Structure formats: structure tokens, C-alpha cells
Amino acid sequence: MNKVKGKDVMLSKYLLRSDSTAYRTIDGIALIVGAPEGKLRSLNEAGTFIWEKANGRHTLSEIVHQMCQKYDVDYTQAAQDAEIFVHELESEDMLVLIDDPVDSEEAQ
Amino acid sequence: MGILIGAKKLTISIGDIRCSIHSENSGFLGMLRARYESFESLEPATYEILVQLVPFPDLTSGNIEDISRIDVKRISTEGVYIIRRKDNPFVATVNTLSRKVQVKMWESEYCFDSFLRIFYSLTLVDEGGLLLHASSASDGGRANVFFGPSGSGKTTIARLSQGRTVLTDELAIIKPWGGRYKVYGTPFWGEFTPGRSNVQAELAALYSLKKAQKNSIVPLDKISAVMDLYRCVLFSSDDSQLLSQILDNCYAVVDKVPIYELHFRQDPSFWEMLK
Numbered sequence: 001m002n003k004v005k006g007k008d009v010m011l012s013k014y015l016l017r018s019d020s021t022a023y024r025t026i027d028g029i030a031l032i033v034g035a036p037e038g039k040l041r042s043l044n045e046a047g048t049f050i051w052e053k054a055n056g057r058h059t060l061s062e063i064v065h066q067m068c069q070k071y072d073v074d075y076t077q078a079a080q081d082a083e084i085f086v087h088e089l090e091s092e093d094m095l096v097l098i099d100d101p102v103d104s105e106e107a108q
Numbered sequence: 109m110g111i112l113i114g115a116k117k118l119t120i121s122i123g124d125i126r127c128s129i130h131s132e133n134s135g136f137l138g139m140l141r142a143r144y145e146s147f148e149s150l151e152p153a154t155y156e157i158l159v160q161l162v163p164f165p166d167l168t169s170g171n172i173e174d175i176s177r178i179d180v181k182r183i184s185t186e187g188v189y190i191i192r193r194k195d196n197p198f199v200a201t202v203n204t205l206s207r208k209v210q211v212k213m214w215e216s217e218y219c220f221d222s223f224l225r226i227f228y229s230l231t232l233v234d235e236g237g238l239l240l241h242a243s244s245a246s247d248g249g250r251a252n253v254f255f256g257p258s259g260s261g262k263t264t265i266a267r268l269s270q271g272r273t274v275l276t277d278e279l280a281i282i283k284p285w286g287g288r289y290k291v292y293g294t295p296f297w298g299e300f301t302p303g304r305s306n307v308q309a310e311l312a313a314l315y316s317l318k319k320a321q322k323n324s325i326v327p328l329d330k331i332s333a334v335m336d337l338y339r340c341v342l343f344s345s346d347d348s349q350l351l352s353q354i355l356d357n358c359y360a361v362v363d364k365v366p367i368y369e370l371h372f373r374q375d376p377s378f379w380e381m382l383k
Contacts, residue, residue: 022351026359029331033338033355036178036346040338042331 010083011061013097015054021094025052034094046071046078047085054095056102060086120147121306122224123281123292125231127155127209136161139217144295146306155231157209164197164214179226180345189230196222202230225279225296229343233353236360237283241340244280244291245269251291251309252382253280254370255340256317261372263298265317268376275307279342282311282361289365313366313382320371323378328369333362336369 017023023032030048033040043051046067053063064079071078089095118137119128126149131137136159141148181190187204196219200211209227213219229239242255243262254265266277275293282291289311316328316336328336337358345351361367372378 020346020348022348022355024334024352024355024359026331026334027329031331031334031338031355033348033351035348035351038344038346038351040335042335 010086010097011064011079012059013099014056014059014101015050015063015086016056016096016098016102017051017054018094018096023051032094034092046081050082050085051089051095056098060097118144119149119151119153120144121149121151122147122228122294123232123237123283124308125155125228125235126151126153127157127227128153129157129159131159131161133159133161133215136215140220143217143221147295155207155209157211157227159220160210160212161215162212178344178346180230180343180347180350182345182347182350191223191226191230193222193226198223200227202227204231204234221296225342226344228281228294229341230350232281232283233343233350233357235283236357237281238337238354238357238361239294239342240280240282240337241278241342242280243269243277244275244293245272246275246291246307246309247272249309250312251275252313252315253282253291253311254315254317255280255337257340260317261319261374262317264319264374265372268374268378270376273305273307273309275305275309284360285310287364289361311365313368314361315368315370315382318369318371319374321373322371323373323381324371325381326369326371328367330359330362333367334358337362337367 020035021032023030025048030043030051031040049067050063060082064082068075068078086095090097116134116137117128117130118141119126129140179191179193183190189202191202192199198211198213198219200209200223202209211223213223232239240255242253243266244251244253254262256262263277266274275291276297278298279294279296280291281294282289290308291311293305293307338355341354343354
């Protein structure tokens, strides 16, 4: 699995939650803990949507399309926001961007 | 446990988790016996802890020099962990399946106390419990727990709890108990040290501490409550499975026990609101 850097190619990549990250969804909001610092953060509704889809079987573009259908928002704006969000989590090693989908059995 | 032949032991019970501490150094055990006097137990222990006292340089050289900020590290899928600290140095191997622990440390009660805090923070995870930065006081058999980071007022609350039983001013254990929760005093106290008594009580409510000019109580929504609570759990690990369990344990507490933000003036008047 090659890790991909940069926002320009981000939409075509598959999103995978990092193995070192713990999370729980409570009342529709994901709380995530990134090792090793153990820092806890909460995501908003859109962030939680992306986070829960990040099982290595959906590209970011697919996830944004699904989000647009669910929340009736504009794709271009949603994609921009999603890229910023994913970039932030990737820089904190909470999300990984990969070129190819993971096997179904591997997916979380 | 053949390795312990000839060793002397002391059994203590903290949060209803009993462990026998074995050492060939009777002077060291005597020092621990005095420190944990209120927590000594005659009942059979769940954990066996073998203490090997080593010179200070042995703990600060070689591989141990690489000690990171992580206190608890899983080293096998069979429930074996390394726990260690660079300050008050010690290194321990904890097998949570066989319940055997081997710890190397300098001959210091502070090193042992540091070990014991982290050891209990780990053993509580599987029991659905938490070792929480909190003070606690009981009144009529039920206890309130006041949690917060350093400087939030835990010790102040303990000082303002005259007429009640103070369980701790620094670290409290909370654990499931018959569909409810119990809070336990610990020997891990801060500045306010009236006696380190081994007291337990049913957990009535949790309060996230905020110093203020006037008293008020604000109910916390579940997400804020879990986040506040999680941030006050004594636990440091890079193991996502353990961290998930801690999140689960926090949520389970929040789901069962009322939890509020307590804004309090630094006088006993806040107790009027808690009745």
C-alpha cells in the first residue's frame, strides 16, 4: 500500500483509518484517539460521515458523492472541505490514503 | 511460582484488586507495608508481583534509555505488556492472563508507587474501570467524584469536604458494581493526606471541576462528558485496542451515572447544591 501525499490526487485515493487510532461513535459524532499521544478529538457530522466510510474500500470522491446525496450539498464545495479534513487527519497519522482498495476481509 | 521461593510478601487490595508483592529485601517490603498500611489484605491475591531491586544506573542505561512517553506497551497478543517510566524509573512485564508481574526498579517507595499507579491503570481496563484524576468524598454511603486536570481544584474540594469521608484528593478508582458503579479510595494522594484510608462507596455523580466566582451546576451532554472524563483518565499507551476500551469504559460510566460541570467558589457552599 503506497501512502499518497498531496491534495491534488486525493479524491481518487482510498481512505483507510489508521490501525493506531481508536474511535467510538456516540450520538452520531465520532470521537477519535490518535496514538501515541492519545489526543482525543471529536468530529462534526460531515467528518464522522467520512470517517466511518474510511474502511479502505471507498475513494474520497465516492465518499463525497455519497455525502452530497445524503446532505444535499454542492459537490465542489464538499470536495474542497473533505480534502482539507482528510489532509489534516492524514498529517496526524489518523487516516491513510492508499492507491488500491483493501480486501473486503481486511476492511474494518 | 518457583521463582519466588524464599521471597517475602505483602498483599494489598486497591479497588478490590488484590496483589501480592514479593521481594527478597525485607527492608523494602517493610517500607511498602508502612506506606500501604490501610490497604493491606489477608485475602488471596489475584496478581503476583515479583520485585527485583536493581541499581539506579541499570534502569537508565541500554535499552531502557529508549523509554518514551508511553507508559503501557503491548508486546504480545497473549495479554503481555511492558510498563515503564523514566522518572522514578522502573520496568515491568505484566502478563494479564497468568496474572504474573515482574518489575525491576530502584529501591525507592516512589518508584514503586509510580509502578503501582500504572499497573492499576492497566488492570482496570479489562474490569471496565478507570483510574481517574479526581477527588472524592462520600456522605451517607454514596460518593461524589470531582475530576479535572492539575489545578482544577481537586485538592481544594477535598479540603472543603469537612464532615464527609474523603476517599482521595488525587486519583480515584471507579468500577462497575452490580449494574451501578463504585468509587474507591486509593493510596495515591496529592497534597491533602489525612490518612489514605481504604474506603469505597456507591458512585452518586461525577462533576467536572471549573473554578468560578459563583456556584452553578450544568448537566453535560454525553459527548462532552465522555471527552471530559477521558482526558482525566490516568493512562498512556499507543495501543489502539486499549484506548478503545478506555473510551468504552468512559461511555459506560456516562451512560449510567449523572455527570455535570461544577462551577464552584472556593468555599464549602457548593455542597448545598449537591444535596
